[in-house]
Amino acid sequence: MFSDLELDLFLKALYETVYMSFIATIFVCFFGLLLGIFLYLTSENGMLKNKYAYLSLSFFTSLGRSIPFLILIVLLIPFTRLILGTILGPSAALPALIIGATPFYGRIVELSLHEKGKELVETGLSFGANTFNIVLKILIPESLPSLIRGLTVTTITIISYTSIAGAIGAGGLGNLAYLYGYARNKIEITIIATFLIVILIIFVQLIGDITSKKLSKK
Amino acid sequence: MISINNVSKIYKTNNKEFKALQEVSLNIKKNTIHGIIGESGAGKSTLIRLINGLEDYQDGTVDVFEYKNIIKLNMESSRMLKKRIGMIYQSFNLLERKTVLENVLMPISINGKVKPKDLQKAKNLINLVGLSEYINKYPNYLSGGQKQRVGIARSLINDPEILLCDEPTSALDPTTIKSVLDLLKDIKSKFNITVVIVTHDMYVIKEICDYVTVMENGKIIENGYVEDVFYHPVKTTTKSLLSSIGLNYELIVNNNKHIKNKYILFFDKSILNSSIITEVSMKFKTSINILYASITPNEKGVMVVQIPKNIEDIRHSLMKSGVVVENV
Amino acid sequence: MKKIVNILILVIVSLTLTGCKESNGYKVGASPIPHKEILEHVQPILKEQGFEFDIIEFTDYVLPNASLDSEDIIANFFQHTPYLNNQIDEYGYDLINAGGVHVEPIGLYSKDYSSIDSLPNDLEIIISNSPTDRPRLLKLLDDAGILEIKETTTNEDIIKSSLGSISELFNSNKTVTFIEVDTPMLYTNYVNKSGDAVLINGNYALDNGLNPLEDALVIEGSASEYVNIIVCRKADENNEFVKALVSVLQSVEVQQWIADNYGGAVVPAA
Numbered sequence: 001m002f003s004d005l006e007l008d009l010f011l012k013a014l015y016e017t018v019y020m021s022f023i024a025t026i027f028v029c030f031f032g033l034l035l036g037i038f039l040y041l042t043s044e045n046g047m048l049k050n051k052y053a054y055l056s057l058s059f060f061t062s063l064g065r066s067i068p069f070l071i072l073i074v075l076l077i078p079f080t081r082l083i084l085g086t087i088l089g090p091s092a093a094l095p096a097l098i099i100g101a102t103p104f105y106g107r108i109v110e111l112s113l114h115e116k117g118k119e120l121v122e123t124g125l126s127f128g129a130n131t132f133n134i135v136l137k138i139l140i141p142e143s144l145p146s147l148i149r150g151l152t153v154t155t156i157t158i159i160s161y162t163s164i165a166g167a168i169g170a171g172g173l174g175n176l177a178y179l180y181g182y183a184r185n186k187i188e189i190t191i192i193a194t195f196l197i198v199i200l201i202i203f204v205q206l207i208g209d210i211t212s213k214k215l216s217k218k
Numbered sequence: 219m220i221s222i223n224n225v226s227k228i229y230k231t232n233n234k235e236f237k238a239l240q241e242v243s244l245n246i247k248k249n250t251i252h253g254i255i256g257e258s259g260a261g262k263s264t265l266i267r268l269i270n271g272l273e274d275y276q277d278g279t280v281d282v283f284e285y286k287n288i289i290k291l292n293m294e295s296s297r298m299l300k301k302r303i304g305m306i307y308q309s310f311n312l313l314e315r316k317t318v319l320e321n322v323l324m325p326i327s328i329n330g331k332v333k334p335k336d337l338q339k340a341k342n343l344i345n346l347v348g349l350s351e352y353i354n355k356y357p358n359y360l361s362g363g364q365k366q367r368v369g370i371a372r373s374l375i376n377d378p379e380i381l382l383c384d385e386p387t388s389a390l391d392p393t394t395i396k397s398v399l400d401l402l403k404d405i406k407s408k409f410n411i412t413v414v415i416v417t418h419d420m421y422v423i424k425e426i427c428d429y430v431t432v433m434e435n436g437k438i439i440e441n442g443y444v445e446d447v448f449y450h451p452v453k454t455t456t457k458s459l460l461s462s463i464g465l466n467y468e469l470i471v472n473n474n475k476h477i478k479n480k481y482i483l484f485f486d487k488s489i490l491n492s493s494i495i496t497e498v499s500m501k502f503k504t505s506i507n508i509l510y511a512s513i514t515p516n517e518k519g520v521m522v523v524q525i526p527k528n529i530e531d532i533r534h535s536l537m538k539s540g541v542v543v544e545n546v
Numbered sequence: 547m548k549k550i551v552n553i554l555i556l557v558i559v560s561l562t563l564t565g566c567k568e569s570n571g572y573k574v575g576a577s578p579i580p581h582k583e584i585l586e587h588v589q590p591i592l593k594e595q596g597f598e599f600d601i602i603e604f605t606d607y608v609l610p611n612a613s614l615d616s617e618d619i620i621a622n623f624f625q626h627t628p629y630l631n632n633q634i635d636e637y638g639y640d641l642i643n644a645g646g647v648h649v650e651p652i653g654l655y656s657k658d659y660s661s662i663d664s665l666p667n668d669l670e671i672i673i674s675n676s677p678t679d680r681p682r683l684l685k686l687l688d689d690a691g692i693l694e695i696k697e698t699t700t701n702e703d704i705i706k707s708s709l710g711s712i713s714e715l716f717n718s719n720k721t722v723t724f725i726e727v728d729t730p731m732l733y734t735n736y737v738n739k740s741g742d743a744v745l746i747n748g749n750y751a752l753d754n755g756l757n758p759l760e761d762a763l764v765i766e767g768s769a770s771e772y773v774n775i776i777v778c779r780k781a782d783e784n785n786e787f788v789k790a791l792v793s794v795l796q797s798v799e800v801q802q803w804i805a806d807n808y809g810g811a812v813v814p815a816a
Contacts, residue, residue, distance in 0.1 A: 006708075008259075008710055009708050009710060012710070021686055074731075074734070077734060077738065080508065081738055086736050086740065087734070087735065087740055088672070088725055088727070088735065088740050088741065089725070100220045119307065119309055120311065120313070122272060122307075122311070123305075123307070123311040124273055124328060125300075126270055126272060126300060126303075126305045127300065127324065127325040127328050127329065128296065128297035128298075128299075128300035128301055128329060129328040129329055130293075133328050133329065134328070136327065137327070137328045138324075141313070141315055141316075142313055142314060143317055144315065145315075166726075166728075167675075167727060167728035167731055168728075168731060169672070169725040169726055169727045179677070180708060183676075183677050184677050184705060184706055186706070188701070197649070209630055215315065216314070216315070217315050217356040217358060218315055
């Protein structure tokens with residue numbers, strides 16, 4: 001159906017999307033977890049309740065979530081250039097992907113921790129445990145299934161962000177579907193690229209569901 | 219052992235003040251089972267959390283063991299104090315992603331390394347609560363009663379001197395309640411633990427408590443031996459709580475106003491096996507009509523009776539056998 | 547689907563237009579720089595001839611033709627012929643080219659290299675990701691001697707090719723690699739020294755204060771087919787205002803003014 005060249009086109013775009021999503025997800029998982037934990041701890045019901053810390057964290061989280069992704073890419077250009085030495089290609093999209101998705105995951109983490117937080121924290125406190133151990137040994141392990149579900153949603157969001165990263169030459173399936181499919185009136189490229197995105201998302205969702213189910217011990 | 223002195227706690231939310239505790243004072247004796255009862259919002263959960271420092275307060279002091287005013291303790295002392303107090307909860311608060319064994323070991327593993335002797339102790343405790351075959355199962359596999367048993371085993375891992383129970387039976391079905399209460403009673407005598415139970419269910423108090431404290435609107439309204447409170451309730455709230463388990467002889471008295479010559483008899487176990495009522499009845503040729511009778515877990519009894527004639531002779535005779543007779 | 551898009555566009559246009567100052571004169575749509583400036587320059591001249599008109603500013607490239615088609619404006623001035631043809635194909639508009647005015651030359655810019663000759667053999671060029679710009683970009687590189695488009699290569703081939711396969715369409719003694727970015731990102735890449743050279747569209751160069759004549763290594767000549775044209779509906783082909791507008795814009799005086807005013811960055815084309 002396709003020439004080798006077109007196959008290369010899809011493989012390259014698939015690689016770019018997977019590369020961007022995978023690396024970004026790893027960083028977002030780490031930073032989002034940290035952000036979410038601090039949001040949780042400083043919140044009204046948190047162990048380190050601090051109105052001003054919470055409000056300022058919350059403000060930057062909302063800010064990060066509300067900046068349109070393309071604008072975020074542009075705003076981050078000096079930063080991206082500083083740490084990566086380039087503002088082009090899949091790697092250059094990573095800072096924007098990470099900074100764009102971290103607040104998203106941070107909020108999910110905050111919510112997950114709040115779910116069973118009150119009882120678990122009290123139990124931990126009654127053992128005489130400190131905040132660090134309560135978070136590390138009770139809250140996070142107990143919330144793991146819901147943290148994984150949140151990470152699945154976040155990864156899918158990151159995948160959809162990557163198509164916008166085409167603006168800085170990051171390539172990817174979304175970019176392929178639009179520029180080489182739609183804009184050049186090659187409908188079959190649009191369909192196959194979109195299909196690959198769908199497969200990728202179903203795959204991520206499946207892995208997330210299986211992992212979270214396996215972890216939930218029901 | 220536990221001494222709460224004039225403690226007040228006020229929650230402030232949106233300029234509104236809610237008085238959770240108002241000048242509450244309470245002493246809890248070593249080696250007793252002390253019940254705290256009240257409607258929801260009475261402040262009983264707040265009160266029990268004062269004892270292991272989970273709640274802070276504005277006024278007053280809380281002294282536990284040798285520690286004075288425990289809210290002011292440094293981190294290390296506070297940890298030592300908490301190690302000596304176990305706690306179980308209405309919703310069990312087990313870790314769903316840990317096995318029964320891991321849950322029981324949690325109070326140790328969260329603060330450091332689990333030693334072989336801890337492991338052995340955990341196994342013994344799981345055995346004690348009758349869950350040895352579930353040792354590697356996860357909580358979701360267990361019934362409510364079994365979960366609470368895990369909670370009890372967990373609360374005992376640090377050899378506590380006090381066991382705090384926050385509504386331990388409220389999430390359980392009636393058949394399970396009895397077995398959990400029996401377990402608590404066993405544990406109390408086996409380990410010489412002081413047990414403090416918060417509940418809204420008078421049945422729990424009746425079954426296992428030595429002392430009861432009745433709370434309403436953040437205040438203690440009645441406090442004393444279970445039978446004293448049961449047989450001489452003063453406050454309406456106490457009476458209505460008692461009537462929920464049919465343990466309200468005043469209700470019987472009041473509901474039978476048309477019956478004349480009613481008397482209340484209080485007695486203890488020394489006369490339980492004798493036929494004293496029959497004896498006086500025959501001796502004075504008077505038919506004694508029993509309107510109400512009840513026996514507490516401590517084997518003290520109360521009876522409401524109708525004595526139509528010869529009351530002075532009968533009273534005298536009963537008093538000699540150790541029965542207290544009161545006029546209605 | 548297209549119908550719905552068109553209806554949506556119409557709604558947006560009418561909302562935009564009702565916001566504008568009402569005048570009994572004609573309305574002409576234009577991009578801000580340099581089209582609107584050029585129209586502002588000819589407003590008094592046309593007034594002397596008895597024609598008054600308002601300028602409606604558009605910052606996107608779809609609405610001006612949609613507004614023209616819906617008769618909200620009488621003419622527009624922002625596009626070149628290949629774009630117009632593409633739009634006619636896409637939307638079935640009955641629009642025609644009423645006359646060319648100027649070219650905004652695309653230029654090849656580089657912070658690292660000061661001349662075409664000094665460009666490296668392993669050459670990375672950043673280009674716009676707009677498909678319709680592609681043939682124009684390659685043509686410029688061909689003119690500059692960086693590469694030579696094969697005789698068998700058609701514009702269609704260039705548009706449809708991927709970045710991996712495009713090198714098969716030309717010969718070059720350099721290894722030329724292209725990287726595509728959004729058109730507004732071209733200038734950003736230039737100032738951040740991305741790649742070896744950047745092809746920047748004329749209006750973006752102007753908007754960002756570049757002078758194509760001085761700053762570019764090479765720019766398009768005026769013979770380009772990408773002359774910016776006045777476009778009107780076929781029905782208004784002989785409209786007196788449109789005829790007068792085109793003839794004033796193409797007059798020697800106005801063409802000279804364009805050359806002087808933009809210092810060659812906007813090249814008169816009539």
